[in-house]
Amino acid sequence: MTKIFIQDKATFKTTARTYTDAGFLLVPGRVAKTGTQKYLRRELGLDGDPNATVTVYRPPEEVFADDSLASFDGADITVMHPGELVNAKNYKKTSVGFIKGPGRADGDFVAADLIVKDADAIKMIEERGFVELSAGYTAEYDHAPGTTDDGTDYDYIQRSIRINHAALLPAGAARAGRQARIFDNQPKGNTMTKLTLDSGRSVEIQDEATAALVSDYIDRLKKQVTDSNAEMDKRQATIDGQSEQIEKLKAETADDAVNTRVQAVLDARTKAEKVAPGLTFDSTDPVAIQRAALAKARPTVDWAEKSDAYVQAAFDMAADQVETTDAHAEQKKKLAEDGAKQVKEQPKPAYDSYAARFTQSKE
Template identity: 35%
Template sequence: MLLHDSVAVSGVRRTSDGYLVAEARVARTGIQDYLGSELGKPEIPIISVYRPPEAVFAEDAMRSYAYRPMTNDHHGDVNSDNWKELAVGQTGAEVLRDGDFVRIPLVLMDADAIRDYEAGKRELSMGLEAEVFFEDGVTPQGEKYQARLGSMRMNHLALVDRARGGEHLRIGDNKQPTPTGGHDMADALRKLLVDGLTIEVTEQGAQAIEKLNGKLADAATATKALSDAHATAIALKDGELAKKDATIDDLKAKLLSDADIDKRVTARADLISKAKSIADADYTGKTDADIRKAVVIAKLGDAAVAGKSSDYVDARFEILVEDAAKDPVRQHFQAQDGKQKNPNDNGQSAYEARLNDAWKGETK
């Protein structure tokens, strides 16, 4: 993994050739903070990374600090293919341990880079490759960390305006480093407007706040989308309820009055009576049209209605009703329907009537 550090520059001087020569502390032990996105963990805002002495001062690591190309800003991995294009100087060979630091000499040889340095571009950011082990732990000094560096190898050393926390970790500037090897934080503060208040925070803090503000903005957008969707759903429901209310009002308008119900009951009873006068059957549950059709079929057969319209069937039914009304036998039986009958008479009344008539004849 390629990481970027910022380091302190000291002992600066110009040579007779115009080169800028200095010494720099390029690495140190201890805790340094990185953005989670810088270490492939974008879900974690800040990760405290521990550099143990065995990683910083390992023999392979110390050798890698020497003869490294210097660049004006970072340009990714520097190698033999792009060295001629990118290099503006290099580190020296005298790699020394300085307490918790590694100190090396360096030289800037490019005139533009030297002019940038003299104009105030005075921080150095070390590009290095390192193994990162994500693990919770505590340093010998009692500081907690969430990741630890393994073997390290410097790739290049870049001249930068300001090593931003998160993308470029600060561990020094052109001033003398603090006893802990850290940064003079007054130079590293940024001003932010938060909820109407101006505050000063580190670059890491600023990036964390900006990231949180971005999440808040996303959350606000998502909330508005949900609110709009809810409003749309409510509007649809209101439309459906309005349609149901209209349907109910329409049904209410179609409700029958008592007089209408009486008329329909009378008409239904009259139809069933006519039907039974032609073909006595059970017409329960049948519509008026079905009753007429059933009567015509019962009287005339299926052929009488095959392919015929409902108006034709209704007309045939009415003709059958008229014919039934003209049948004298049927009329006699219908006339008898209203007279009282004695089912237990067994012809006794007729017999008594004949006797009575015979007696009347003898007395004449």
């Protein structure tokens, strides 16, 4: 298993807040959750499509392990993620507070007490809605595909979870769901929460926790629809790709295409035997035959590095040169044969006189 750094986002809504005499903000909230969560492959350093998702299982025995809960104590609080673990070098630039005490089990969640000390960070919470939390931590990922008790399939199991920091974020991008939230004190009287459905209809729910639960359920349904559509698109793309491949194979195996390819191979072999006499060719790829012939004819050139177009042009030039040379040789041979024939066909006296000049004999 490989230990890596990961950031886990979880939504928290505004809570009843306590302020110290020094102006520090004390905020208890839910920071982590058991169960399955989706991660991009690039977040886990996995090969393949970096934007593809994998399902990771966070079993209770790992989330609520003593060492994991203890790691919450003293963990820093940041505004947005620093992009790396908080450390001695970036501490002054990133930390706006800390978590006091270890984490504690709260149903499926881990609750912890946050102390925000930086005035600007407190203002961002109060005025700009930076009330969501995202945990930054290290963990080990065991590739052990399985199925949870509720029937959810997963690819990896998360182990040895160690918290480094919790980041304050603006609304959105909740990974652990909307039930993960900063705690509220019981309000006086009845507080109604308005919830807008996909149809555009708004309904009011008295209990805020119930509203959050309903909203979370709706979000999960939306995500299931989105995931289903994405899977359908992926399958359709696969089908379309296979159809294109089939059509390509049909075109390549048509009679005209086969005849054209066979003729190209025969032409390449015929010319290659002239360019590189004595070399045998086992390939049925015209360009491969041309490379082999040129490699023998001009061994000082690295033909493996040349493009197909370059090889074909060089091969055609070499073949043309061989044909031109052969034609000149044939022409010279024909001229020599014609000359000898003319001499032999001369009348014998003339022939004898011609021969005498070379033998220095006289008639």
